[in-house]
Amino acid sequence: MSSTSFYPYVAKTNIIYLPLSTRQAELAKLKNIKTKNTKIMEGKHYLVPEDYMADPSVHVWNDRLYIYPSHDWESGVPENDNGDHFNMKDYHVFSTDDIEAFPTTPLTDHGVVLSVEDIPWAGRQLWDCDVQEKDGKYYMYFPLKDRNDIFRFGVAVADRPEGPFVPQPAPMRGSYSIDSAVFKDDDGQCYFYFGGIWGGQLQRYKDNKALENAYLPEGDEPALPSRVARLADDMLEFAEDPRPVIIVDENGEPLKANNPYRFFEASWMHKYNGKYYLSYSTGDTHYICYAIADNPYGPFTYQGVVLTPVKAGWTTHHCIVEFKGRWYLFHHDSVPSGGKTWLRSLKVCELHYRADGTIETIEG
Ligand code: FUB
Numbered sequence: 001m002s003s004t005s006f007y008p009y010v011a012k013t014n015i016i017y018l019p020l021s022t023r024q025a026e027l028a029k030l031k032n033i034k035t036k037n038t039k040i041m042e043g044k045h046y047l048v049p050e051d052y053m054a055d056p057s058v059h060v061w062n063d064r065l066y067i068y069p070s071h072d073w074e075s076g077v078p079e080n081d082n083g084d085h086f087n088m089k090d091y092h093v094f095s096t097d098d099i100e101a102f103p104t105t106p107l108t109d110h111g112v113v114l115s116v117e118d119i120p121w122a123g124r125q126l127w128d129c130d131v132q133e134k135d136g137k138y139y140m141y142f143p144l145k146d147r148n149d150i151f152r153f154g155v156a157v158a159d160r161p162e163g164p165f166v167p168q169p170a171p172m173r174g175s176y177s178i179d180s181a182v183f184k185d186d187d188g189q190c191y192f193y194f195g196g197i198w199g200g201q202l203q204r205y206k207d208n209k210a211l212e213n214a215y216l217p218e219g220d221e222p223a224l225p226s227r228v229a230r231l232a233d234d235m236l237e238f239a240e241d242p243r244p245v246i247i248v249d250e251n252g253e254p255l256k257a258n259n260p261y262r263f264f265e266a267s268w269m270h271k272y273n274g275k276y277y278l279s280y281s282t283g284d285t286h287y288i289c290y291a292i293a294d295n296p297y298g299p300f301t302y303q304g305v306v307l308t309p310v311k312a313g314w315t316t317h318h319c320i321v322e323f324k325g326r327w328y329l330f331h332h333d334s335v336p337s338g339g340k341t342w343l344r345s346l347k348v349c350e351l352h353y354r355a356d357g358t359i360e361t362i363e364g
Helices: 020-031
Strands: 052-061 064-072 090-096 108-115 130-134 137-145 151-158 181-184 190-194 226-230 243-245 265-272 275-281 288-293 300-307 318-323 326-333 345-351
Touching (some): 052 130, 052 318, 052 326, 064 130, 108 137, 181 265, 190 265, 265 318, 275 300, 275 318, 300 318, 300 326
Parallel strands (some): 052 345
Antiparallel strands (some): 052 064, 064 090, 090 108, 190 226, 226 243, 265 275, 318 326
């Protein structure tokens, strides 16, 4: 399929591509989900009840947990096919040294740490950012449309995890699309995962070059993959050309475009027992899924669903992090705004592994 149009972020449709029998088996499995909650899951567990925050990226530095979300607001931009209604203009940072003490002890809000007006090349729309540390400096990677309405990634640098972050004068060379996740491996190398289809513009690129016409695979064609590139020593540029992140099924075949569990956006990488866990949103089918590899580039073997579709809102977006001996899933939904998909709220719950390293599915 060749198309120059960009697909809507507006319709809440679950597109079911699997044969009905497979789908029924999957649903039966999901019905057996038992979510084990720690006390933060009891009662009201929206982490920032006074504001709209989404797309969490979370890291632990110096025994403190830092949350880097997108900051949703009511900008008045109508919903359209490009996701223009996600018109975010700044980032806050939140932190805590005891997430289990929430809500008795609220998160610390470090305020606005980067604004669109401070970014020299800015057009509009600050979407999902991530932060990584190297040699005592903190690097924030943010997707932003430039003045030609093309998503690029910028880098902003701080001396402390809570910012403020000072943007570099220009976007990263060769960067495109959205949703940064920067993983630091045990040897100190950092890997930059990115990409998102539809409004995230990934379908406009092939082999890291802009296409004349956007191309979104369909049917039995291999699904459009996210991308990964190792970061340069200075953390400001890619050290190599981005590579496709291939997810394969149990037979080693790449997931196809018509598979409801294929990649759409919101990459996240974490390591557990020496294995690399890639998790991501399936977008229009509304799951968070995961796949495992023995190295940061993959190929990754598909494993299953981490989070079933959330109760309100089109998007689903998450991260997985270990803090003080427990594993957590941070994510968002649009329940508090009454289903406005551009006004999302942050949540957290505990995540559990089975003995074989697979993740127990959590109910959205
Ligand atoms: O927040 C804007 C976009 O919505 C993000 O970049 C996507 O991952 C989705 O959550």
